[in-house]
Amino acid sequence: RERGAVLRACVALALTAACVVAAAPHAAPTMAARLGSAAPDVYRWLAAQPGDGAVLELPAAATDHDVVGNLRNARYMVASTLHWRPLLNGVTGHNPPIARFYNALARRLPREEAVELLRRAVDVDWVVLHRDALLDHERAAWQQVDVAGLESVARFGDDEVFAVRRDGEPPWGERLVEQMKAADGRTLDGLPTSPLPPGCRAARILDVETPPVLAMAPLALPIPVRFVNDSPCPWPTIAVRPDGLVGLTYAWTDPAGAPYTYPPAPFSPLIRTVAPGETVDDTLVLVPPSGPEGRWRLDVYLTQWGERPPMAERTVFVEARAFRRAPRGGDPLPRLR
Numbered sequence: 001r002e003r004g005a006v007l008r009a010c011v012a013l014a015l016t017a018a019c020v021v022a023a024a025p026h027a028a029p030t031m032a033a034r035l036g037s038a039a040p041d042v043y044r045w046l047a048a049q050p051g052d053g054a055v056l057e058l059p060a061a062a063t064d065h066d067v068v069g070n071l072r073n074a075r076y077m078v079a080s081t082l083h084w085r086p087l088l089n090g091v092t093g094h095n096p097p098i099a100r101f102y103n104a105l106a107r108r109l110p111r112e113e114a115v116e117l118l119r120r121a122v123d124v125d126w127v128v129l130h131r132d133a134l135l136d137h138e139r140a141a142w143q144q145v146d147v148a149g150l151e152s153v154a155r156f157g158d159d160e161v162f163a164v165r166r167d168g169e170p171p172w173g174e175r176l177v178e179q180m181k182a183a184d185g186r187t188l189d190g191l192p193t194s195p196l197p198p199g200c201r202a203a204r205i206l207d208v209e210t211p212p213v214l215a216m217a218p219l220a221l222p223i224p225v226r227f228v229n230d231s232p233c234p235w236p237t238i239a240v241r242p243d244g245l246v247g248l249t250y251a252w253t254d255p256a257g258a259p260y261t262y263p264p265a266p267f268s269p270l271i272r273t274v275a276p277g278e279t280v281d282d283t284l285v286l287v288p289p290s291g292p293e294g295r296w297r298l299d300v301y302l303t304q305w306g307e308r309p310p311m312a313e314r315t316v317f318v319e320a321r322a323f324r325r326a327p328r329g330g331d332p333l334p335r336l337r
Contacts, residue, residue, distance in 0.1 A: 031075075033078055034078075034079070035078070035081070035082065039079075039082050040079070040156065040159060041156040041157075041159075042128060042154070042156045042159040042161060043079050043082040043083050044082070045154055045156065045161065046082075046083040046085060046126060046128070046161075047082060047083040047084070049125075049126075051125055052085065052086075053085070053086075053123050053124060053125025053126070053164075054085060054086035054087065054088050054122060054123060054124040054125065054126075055080070055083070055085045055086070055087055055088065055124070055125070055126045055127075055128060056087075056088040056089060056102075056106060056118075056124050056126070056127045056128070057072075057076040057079075057087070057089060057127075057128045057130070058106060058109065058127060058128065058129045058130065059072060059106075059130065059133055059134055059135070059138050060072055060073060060076075060089040060102075060103065060106045060107070061073055061089065061092075061099070061103050061106075061220070062103060062106075062107040062220040062222065062285050063100070063103055063107075063220050063266040063268065063285040063287070064095065064100065064103075064263075064264075064266040064267075065220070065263035065264065065266055065287050066103075066219075066220040066285075066287070067218035067219075068218060068219050068220070069103075069220060070092040070093060072089075072133070073089050073090065073091060073092050074092050076089060076090065077090050077092070085125075085126075088102050088106075088122065088124060089102060089103075089106060096180070097179075097180065097240055097241045097242070098176075098180050098240055100242065100267070100269065101121075101239075101240045101269070104268070104269045104270075104271050105117055105118050105121075105271060107222060107283075107285070108271060109127065109141075109150075110141065110142065110145045110147050110150055110162075111141075111147075112147050112148065113271060113272050114271060115147050115148070115149045115150050115164070116149065117238070117271055118164065119149055119164060119165075119166050119170065120170055120171055120172045120188075121170055121172045121173070121176050121188065122170055122173065122176065123166070123169065123170055123173065124164050125163065125164055126161055126162070126163060126164065127150065127161070127162040127164060128159060128160075128161055128162075129142060129159070129160045129161075129162065130158060130159055131158040131159070131160060132157075132158035135219070137221070137222065145162070148165075149164060149165050149166070150162050150163075150164060150165070151163045151165060172188050175188055176188070176240060179239055179240035179241055180240055182241075183239070183241045183243040183244070185244075186236075186239075187236045187237065187238045187239045187245070187273075188238045188239055188240075189238055189273060191234060191235075191236040191237075191273060192236065192244075193236045193239060193243055193244025193245060194244060195244070195304065195306075195307050196231075196233065196235070196246075196304055196307070196311075197233075199231060199232070199233070200231045200232070200233035200235075201231060201304070201311045202229075202230035202231040202311075203227060203228065203229055203230055203231065203302050203311040203312040204227060204228050204230060204312050205225065205226070205227045205300060205302055205312045205313065205314035206226040206227060206228060206279070207224075207225070207226040207314075208223065208224075208225050208284075208298070208300050208314050208316050209223055209224040209225070210223055210298065210316055210318050211223075211318075212319065213319050213320075213321055214286075214288050214296075214318050214319065214320045214321070215288060215320075215321065215322075215323055216288050216289065216290055216291060216293070216320055216321065216322040216323075217288060217323075218287075218288075219287075219288070220266075220285050220286070220287055221285070221286050221287075221288070222283035222284065222285050222286070223283060223284055223286050224281065224282075224283055225248055225281075225282055225283060225284045225300060226279065226280070226281050226282075227279070227280055227282075227302050227312060228277075228278070228279045228280070229274045229275065229276055229277060229278050229279075229280070230277070231276060232276045232277075233276060234273050234274065234275055234276060235270075235273065235274040235304075236273070237269065237270040237271065237272060237273055237274060238269075238270075238271060238272070238273065242267055242269060242305040242306075243305055243306055244304060244305060244306060244307075245269055245270075245304070245305050246270065246274065246302070246303070246304050246305075246311070247267050247268050247269045247270055247302075247303065247305065248267075248268040248270075248282070248284040248300065248301065248302055248303075249265050249266070249267050249268065249284075249300075249301050249303060250265050250284060250286065250298055250299060250300045250301060251265060251298075251299045251301070252265070252289050252296055252297070252298060253296065253297035253298075253299070254289065254292065254294070254296060255292060255293075255294030255295050255296060256292075260289050260296075263287055265287070266285055266287065267305060268282075268283070268284050268285045270282060284300060286298075288320060289320055291322065293320060293321050293322055294319070294320065295317050295318070295319055295320075296317065296318050296319075296320045297315060297316075297317055298315070298316050298317065298318050299313055299314075299315050300313060300314050300315075300316070301313045
């Protein structure tokens with residue numbers, strides 16, 4: 001009010017222009033569909049192959065609430081219109097129970113036990129690996145593949161196709177369909193999923209290996225966990241639905257001591273029965289918190305789904321940071337290449 005009328009008019013005009021520019025429509029960011037003449041050669045190859053077996057594309061989602069994994073799966077779903085084969089990881093967002101089962105297998109490939117379970121459970125013919133999309137921890141597992149039942153048969157640049165060798169129909173196929181409809185009280189390998197009695201719940205988490213710095217990025221990261229079955233009982237682990245299965249989960253507590261609840265901590269199923277007295281090296285899929293920066297508490301739980309309290313737990317502390325630019329030094333910031 002103390003300024004002259006001309007100055008006030010200029011300021012008002014500049015503010016109005018800024019509001020108009022800010023409110024004007026802007027082109028939304030897009031991602032190429034890669035259809036038609038831009039279609040990758042690997043999908044043309046799949047379309048030309050005989051048979052109607054399913055396809056699994058990797059890398060895929062690792063667990064629930066996997067933002068990057070959902071994006072990957074969405075791209076594979078668009079590409080499936082080029083070959084029209086069933087797609088094992090053709091789900092995003094609100095996933096059915098079978099998605100968690102497929103995720104547990106996909107993120108452990110090409111380990112022999114994961115390949116064997118895949119062959120037993122579903123009639124998949126092809127695994128398509130996009131090497132250029134692998135993160136660092138995924139790339140290491142696929143450096144050299146020499147696993148029975150998985151054979152490299154074609155390569156198109158960074159896209160490699162593996163044939164899944166099977167003998168006839170998958171023996172667990174019918175059980176898989178039944179468990180998709182409802183839990184049937186047993187695992188795919190026949191163990192009961194009823195609550196474990198106290199004597200069968202003895203367990204210890206021996207080690208949790210976390211990175212020194214965790215990036216606050218929407219990436220589902222597997223971290224190594226070692227635990228031991230101190231009981232005289234085998235634990236149920238392999239089924240479509242998580243009800244009664246033994247697996248890993250976690251809880252975050254922020255630097256101020258408040259519990260962190262979003263996104264909810266996913267359940268990481270195991271893919272092999274844990275024998276009495278066995279020590280197991282497996283992975284927990286971790287979704288980093290989104291803030292604030294600082295030293296976070298991570299409580300890791302070995303648990304039977306639906307039962308309390310956990311069978312075992314271990315607490316570690318993790319430094320979480322929001323990287324605003326490419327980090328220097330050894331900060332393990334996973335990034336898509």
